[in-house]
Amino acid sequence: MNPLAFLHQPIDSSVSPSFRSSGESIALHRVNGSIVVNHLTVNYRSVQALKNVSFTVQPGTLVGIFGPNGAGKSTLVKAMLGLIPSVTGSVLYQNRPLVEQLERTAYVPQRSHIDWSFPATVWDVVLMGRVRKSGYFHRFSASSRRIAANALERVGMMEYRDRRIGELSGGQQQRVFLARSLAQEADVFIFDEPFVGVDQKTEDVLFRIFRELAQAGKIVMVVNHDLGESITHFDHLILLNRDLIASGNRTQVLTLENMTRAYGGHVRFFGNQVA
Ligand code: ADP
Numbered sequence: 001m002n003p004l005a006f007l008h009q010p011i012d013s014s015v016s017p018s019f020r021s022s023g024e025s026i027a028l029h030r031v032n033g034s035i036v037v038n039h040l041t042v043n044y045r046s047v048q049a050l051k052n053v054s055f056t057v058q059p060g061t062l063v064g065i066f067g068p069n070g071a072g073k074s075t076l077v078k079a080m081l082g083l084i085p086s087v088t089g090s091v092l093y094q095n096r097p098l099v100e101q102l103e104r105t106a107y108v109p110q111r112s113h114i115d116w117s118f119p120a121t122v123w124d125v126v127l128m129g130r131v132r133k134s135g136y137f138h139r140f141s142a143s144s145r146r147i148a149a150n151a152l153e154r155v156g157m158m159e160y161r162d163r164r165i166g167e168l169s170g171g172q173q174q175r176v177f178l179a180r181s182l183a184q185e186a187d188v189f190i191f192d193e194p195f196v197g198v199d200q201k202t203e204d205v206l207f208r209i210f211r212e213l214a215q216a217g218k219i220v221m222v223v224n225h226d227l228g229e230s231i232t233h234f235d236h237l238i239l240l241n242r243d244l245i246a247s248g249n250r251t252q253v254l255t256l257e258n259m260t261r262a263y264g265g266h267v268r269f270f271g272n273q274v275a
């Protein structure tokens with residue numbers, strides 16, 4: 001843990017409590033809903049996958065993490081969740097290590113990294129989202145079943161509840177995993193490449209629910225390898241190519257210089273915007 005990490009936390013004076021001591025008003029430790037990533041560095045043996053990456057994400061935002069293949073996007077989200085070790089750095093959520101609050105996070109990995117041959121039904125997969133709340137050795141409560149059913153309804157997959165997950169189309173699988181994450185009732189949602197190989201209907205469902213989650217004050221982080229017109233859905237963009245190239249709104253991030261640093265000569269344009 002970087003001992004100076006606290007220096008990098010944003011100060012949100014609107015929510016900072018204060019108290020009087022010796023006649024002075026002293027700002028207390030901030031009540032801060034952000035995710036703060038500080039100096040995160042990850043190596044795989046000889047490969048430096050992430051170099052000293054720092055950024056802050058506010059609650060209630062839909063965040064797009066972009067960068068070319070091999071940029072370290074999956075590495076970033078896995079390191080944030082403590083699924084792989086980092087060499088240096090810290091990841092805080094509401095001023096506490098995110099890894100100590102994994103019950104508040106929902107993570108959907110890249111579809112290509114999931115073993116689709118396992119013999120679970122759609123219903124099993126969504127109910128698994130309730131395991132942390134119910135405990136591994138307990139029966140799922142009526143309320144857990146209701147939450148799982150609501151989640152399946154919300155993504156339009158209730159009629160598939162008895163189907164094997166491996167039999168579904170890519171888009172349907174992605175919606176089931178979205179339902180599972182909803183069933184977790186998390187505060188931080190992380191999706192790795194959810195739009196790969198999905199139909200338009202699924203893309204619409206995903207963006208609608210991501211927006212609803214952000215409006216409810218959640219943090220939704222979505223990894224994408226390419227930039228298309230859907231980039232306009234995101235409130236906050238993080239552009240990565242091992243280094244953090246830029247973090248901010250579209251105007252701040254989508255400059256020709258940033259895009260060239262991230263994608264080299266492969267920058268595409270559409271409309272009057274770099275993408
Ligand atoms: P992205 O998700 O942006 O495509 P990754 O985070 O998967 O990128 O990978 C970043 C870099 O780390 C790539 O060069 C990749 O080859 C390497 N890498 C990823 N996973 C491993 C691993 N388990 N062992 C060794 N190298 C890895």
Ligand code: MG
Nearest residue numbers: 073074075110
């Ligand atoms: Mg990846």
